[in-house]
Amino acid sequence: MxxxxxxxxxxxxxxxxxxxxxxxxxxxxxxxxxxxxxxxxxxxxxxxxxxxxxxxxxxxxxxxxxxxxxxxxxxxxxxxxxxxxxxxxxxxxxxxxxxxxxxxxxxxxxxxxxxxxxxxxxxxxxxxxxxxxxxxxxxxxxxxxxxxxxxxxxxxxxxxxxxxxxxxxxxxxxxxxxxxxxGILFQSTYILPTEERDIILVKGYEDGVGKALNVLEAIQELGLFVIQNYKIVVYSADKKVVDFIATSRFYESAEVFERNHYIPNEAILEFMGKSVIHIGNSVSDGMPNSLLEAMGMGAFPIQTNPGGATEEVVEHGVNGYLITFPESKSEIAHLIKSALTNLTLRKKAQEYNVSFMNAHYNxxxxxxxxxxxxxxxxx
Missing domain, CATH: 3.40.50.11930 (Rossmann fold)
Incomplete structure (x- = not known):
């Protein structure tokens, strides 16, 4: 053909x-x-x-x-x-x-x-x-x-x-x-047990549709609780996000990867395999490949749900959290804190998500x- x-x-x-x-x-x-x-x-x-x-x-x-x-x-x-x-x-x-x-x-x-x-x-x-x-x-x-x-x-x-x-x-x-x-080649060797994860991973789109700044400001509201216990990694960061982090003392130890700088997909999967949670916030999307990758690598997903697309793979409170209002920093902060303080939920979600993603998106x-x-x- x-x-x-x-x-x-x-x-x-x-x-x-x-x-x-x-x-x-x-x-x-x-x-x-x-x-x-x-x-x-x-x-x-x-x-x-x-x-x-x-x-x-x-x-x-x-x-x-x-x-x-x-x-x-x-x-x-x-x-x-x-x-x-x-x-x-x-x-x-x-x-x-x-x-x-x-x-x-x-x-x-x-x-x-x-x-x-x-x-x-x-x-x-x-x-x-x-x-x-x-x-x-x-x-x-x-x-x-x-x-x-x-x-x-x-x-x-x-x-x-x-x-x-x-x-x-x-x-x-x-x-x-x-x-x-x-499809995704999930790197199983990078998938850490739930208890050993120490990264909060944020997708850094801020382009009118992506709303990463709201996520970063929500994390900032949680204060020392986050900074003392977790590393912050932001990937695919637009310039507004890079500039925000560069001028913030709160994020002085954060690791940032700019959107226009190529990073091998395997490196992103490795970060996902070490992440406690993965956060994607946008006002419009289909089924984000980054969400599927993060779930398959065991990171607990916190994701917006435009038009009901995300709920096709995430059941709120069961294997992840759905953000109802992308502009609401208080809602996002609440979901982040809830996920970080609920080890039992994250362990069950990791077990289910890794299995489900390998069965349907491998x-x-x-x-x-x-x-x-x-x-x-x-x-």
Whole structure:
């Protein structure tokens, strides 16, 4: 089978794509943003990038940095149209199937071309807030319905989004719920017993959707109780979070990993395996891969629940805590203190979560199912 992936250059996409290595398919990737160049993470795939600029003129980076308005004006004439490039690529590759990851960035820009080729099956993987909060991306309900009408096969990262797709008119085949990265290789050697854990791990997104600052301020409200007993580690920290921690005496011993600095996934899993709790706070999301990873590594999850997605794997007070109000520092502080002071709850949760995640989200188990998804599309 000849498969054409359409995606932004994203870590989760690379992990999904690598599930098909050695599966016998001819696989291509159209980098729809043309933002990464050749990626060694999927070096076995035929990659189509370097298509955006008509002319990579001398001094381009200087003008982009110093005179952004002039650069934007030049780009109106110096940039190839995404749809035109993709149309030409389809004619050249003639794929048996197109798989589009995420709607706003990867699907909508090429929708007119996809509609020109109704006989080429289209798989669509929804990610995160893709369907749940499409209006925040500037999409109308009409364009979402139009896109879903073209989709032949749907994959979601939570049950919530399948129901949403149905409500917006999707009526074709549902291939199932899968994590956006295709599964997780849980590192069992890093999973410490509940009693030996000493890290409070915080996901540091503060981008309008992520609300890590509320978590950090909630921890600060708990004062010496936290600092004297636990290490604070913040990963994927946006600049506002980095700046907040840098100017806070309370967090002077905290360990911070900035969002734009690459950290091997194995290193994050190791932190999770040593963490008492893992906290993710946001106003919109799908099924966070970080939540699944933390649960599988035994960290007690404290997580928001946009649209009911998180409650598909977390039962409040049983195997984790659900944050009702992402803006409420007092609620978050209460949940953190409750988790830290309830060893019995955390032990039971760790035992259940590690077992459940390995049964349902283990990459080694899911690979055969993902390969079969494509195989079953063959006539």
């Amino acid at each position: 000849k498969i054409l992936f359409v995606s932004i250059p994203n870590h989760h996409f690379f992990q999904w794509a690598n599930q098909l290595k050695d599966a016998g398919h001819e696989v291509h990737w159209f980098d729809i943003t043309d933002g990464a160049g050749f990626s060694s993470k999927i070096n076995w795939i035929q990659q189509h990038n370097g298509w955006k600029l008509r002319w990579n003129f001398p001094g381009r980076y200087f003008i982009k940095r110093k005179f952004p308005s002039i650069y934007q004006f030049i780009n109106r004439f110096n940039t190839h149209k995404t749809a035109t490039v993709f149309d030409n690529l389809l004619a050249t590759i003639q794929p048996d199937v197109i798989h589009c990851f995420e709607m706003n960035l990867s699907g909508i820009p090429i929708l007119p071309v996809l509609e020109k080729y109704p006989n080429i099956p289209l798989i669509y993987s929804s990610w995160g807030s893709d369907l749940y909060d499409f209006k925040s991306f500037g999409l109308s309900e009409a364009i979402v319905k139009q896109f879903l009408q073209r989709v032949d096969y749907l994959i979601t990262d939570c049950k919530r989004d399948y129901q949403l797709a149905l409500s917006y008119g999707f009526s074709n085949a549902f291939l199932g719920v899968f994590p956006g990265n295709g 990459r080694a188990i899911l690979q055969s199912k993902i390969v079969a998804l494509y195989q079953n599309l063959l006539p």
